[in-house]
Amino acid sequence: MTSAPPAAAPPVLALDGLTRRYGTLTAVDGVSLRLVPGARHAVIGPNGAGKTTLLNLIAGTDRPDRGAIALDGADITRRGTAARSRLGIARSFQQPSVVTELSVLDNVVLAGWTHGPRQRGAWRRPSLHRSRQETAVRHLEAVGLADLAHRPAGALSHGQRRMLDLAAALAGDPRLLLLDEPAAGLTDADIDRLLGIVGGLPPAVAVILVEHHVEVVAHLATDTTVLASGQVVATGPTREVLARPEVRAAYHGSASAAVPGASGPSDGSGAGHVPTVCPSPTDARG
Numbered sequence: 692m693t694s695a696p697p698a699a700a701p702p703v704l705a706l707d708g709l710t711r712r713y714g715t716l717t718a719v720d721g722v723s724l725r726l727v728p729g730a731r732h733a734v735i736g737p738n739g740a741g742k743t744t745l746l747n748l749i750a751g752t753d754r755p756d757r758g759a760i761a762l763d764g765a766d767i768t769r770r771g772t773a774a775r776s777r778l779g780i781a782r783s784f785q786q787p788s789v790v791t792e793l794s795v796l797d798n799v800v801l802a803g804w805t806h807g808p809r810q811r812g813a814w815r816r817p818s819l820h821r822s823r824q825e826t827a828v829r830h831l832e833a834v835g836l837a838d839l840a841h842r843p844a845g846a847l848s849h850g851q852r853r854m855l856d857l858a859a860a861l862a863g864d865p866r867l868l869l870l871d872e873p874a875a876g877l878t879d880a881d882i883d884r885l886l887g888i889v890g891g892l893p894p895a896v897a898v899i900l901v902e903h904h905v906e907v908v909a910h911l912a913t914d915t916t917v918l919a920s921g922q923v924v925a926t927g928p929t930r931e932v933l934a935r936p937e938v939r940a941a942y943h944g945s946a947s948a949a950v951p952g953a954s955g956p957s958d959g960s961g962a963g964h965v966p967t968v969c970p971s972p973t974d975a976r977g
């Protein structure tokens with residue numbers, strides 16, 4: 692008797708024909724995508740292309756009008772944000788979402804409780820609370836904020852809040868991490884730290900990176916999808932996608948590009964406006 696070949700593992704994330712309309716505007720238009728465990732996948736495109744909407748649909752803060760989302764082969768299209776978070780989807784935001792009144796450490800501990808697997812009565816177990824705190828300290832060390840652990844989060848700079856947001860996203864040990872313009876507004880030193888953190892994530896964690904900063908994309912993402920007007924206009928290995936003439940033209944600011952208007956992060960920091968495609972991670976900043 693011959694045994695059947697082992698079935699291929701399901702992708703960690705599968706999007707099928709995802710569509711989101713706002714009135715007459717189709718913000719995300721029939722997007723299909725597969726991410727294997729450990730994928731480092733960038734989504735780039737001009738302002739208004741639908742990148743954040745796509746992340747919202749995956750995180751569950753917005754619902755598609757059409758299409759399906761599966762995590763590890765299970766349909767999660769109708770699951771809420773809390774359920775998706777417990778299943779291992781975490782995200783960081785364009786505008787870092789930190790609780791300014793809480794300490795830096797408590798922000799990460801709280802995120803661990805909120806996003807981690809549900810454990811009935813866990814808050815009554817001091818050992819579990821201590822272990823959450825130790826884990827939170829490790830995440831803060833990784834993002835360079837351990838020295839500020841007991842400061843109120845409201846006292847942090849913009850770049851530090853971004854790092855705290857990232858530590859909070861990591862606190863639930865996600866399988867899929869959604870990063871929305873993580874490099875926007877960061878200093879060169881913070882960008883180097885970000886590259887180290889994301890580059891050093893456990894190999895099983897898949898990452899979707901929405902980013903205007905093309906060096907960050909070139910450094911971190913093995914694959915890249917280009918969105919324009921909500922549609923996928925290119926997808927494939929990052930090096931090949933970034934080398935396409937229309938993508939190069941868009942990042943040189945050509946009006947004739949297929950993905951025109953990729954003018955930088957929407958937070959107005961200007962940090963994502965880069966003049967060249969595929970340079971080394973350090974040579975086009977500032």
Ligand SMILES: Nc1ncnc2c1ncn2[C@@H]1O[C@H](COP(=O)(O)OP(=O)(O)OP(=O)(O)O)[C@@H](O)[C@H]1O
Nearest residue numbers: 713716718736737738739740741742743744745957
């Ligand atoms: N809640 C909403 N209601 C109406 N229109 C929306 C809503 N959210 C997004 N849009 C519109 O959908 C389109 C896609 O927006 P989205 O924020 O996803 O683009 P983006 O690619 O992330 O842009 P950016 O790079 O500027 O962040 C835009 O035209 C935007 O104005």
